[in-house]
Amino acid sequence: MLITHDTRCALNTVVDLVNTAPEDDTAADGLPDLEALAVFVRGHAVSDVGVLSEFDLSAVRKVRSRFARIFAAPDARAAAGLINELVAAAGTTPRLTDHDGYDWHVHYFAPGASLADHLAADCGMALAFFVVAGERERLRRCEAPDCRRAFVDLSRNRSRRYCDSRTCGNRLHVAAYRARRKESESAG
Ligand SMILES: [Zn+2]
Numbered sequence: 001m002l003i004t005h006d007t008r009c010a011l012n013t014v015v016d017l018v019n020t021a022p023e024d025d026t027a028a029d030g031l032p033d034l035e036a037l038a039v040f041v042r043g044h045a046v047s048d049v050g051v052l053s054e055f056d057l058s059a060v061r062k063v064r065s066r067f068a069r070i071f072a073a074p075d076a077r078a079a080a081g082l083i084n085e086l087v088a089a090a091g092t093t094p095r096l097t098d099h100d101g102y103d104w105h106v107h108y109f110a111p112g113a114s115l116a117d118h119l120a121a122d123c124g125m126a127l128a129f130f131v132v133a134g135e136r137e138r139l140r141r142c143e144a145p146d147c148r149r150a151f152v153d154l155s156r157n158r159s160r161r162y163c164d165s166r167t168c169g170n171r172l173h174v175a176a177y178r179a180r181r182k183e184s185e186s187a188g
Pocket residue numbers: 006097099102105107
């Protein structure tokens with residue numbers, strides 16, 4: 001599966017966006033205010049973003065929960081339906097660009113689109129390509145029981161089970177190692 005620079009950026013952005021959502025009512029929102037939203041936009045080099053308002057903040061949070069549902073979709077058909085709705089609502093204007101020295105690629109957001117529509121269009125299309133390539137299963141949630149962060153598994157054989165957070169993979173490895181040792185001790 002060909003993953004261009006922009007697709008990779010869009011994937012990072014959507015994963016990080018989904019992971020700012022509070023896990024439950026007691027957890028803090030990773031995008032609590034406009035300041036946090038501005039930091040997010042700068043950190044992910046989202047282009048053509050104007051002055052942000054409270055409207056943008058609530059719209060981005062809404063888009064975030066729609067993306068979370070796509071990551072939680074049980075199958076490709078469900079994901080496709082959700083992506084179609086999301087992208088249609090945002091409106092897209094595909095156009096070729098080779099900005100900043102990158103090879104030719106397509107931007108989807110309409111010129112002057114709001115931040116939420118921008119994210120919905122470009123990140124939505126990045127996810128759409130995974131469905132097209134028969135790779136929807138790569139859109140995952142971490143299997144560590146107390147984590148469940150979203151991530152995209154770009155490993156060759158789709159074998160990744162844990163998110164980027166080192167603690168998840170390591171912690172699970174340690175737990176598995178201890179369990180194995182315990183087993184062999186009690187067996188021996
Ligand atoms: Zn671009």
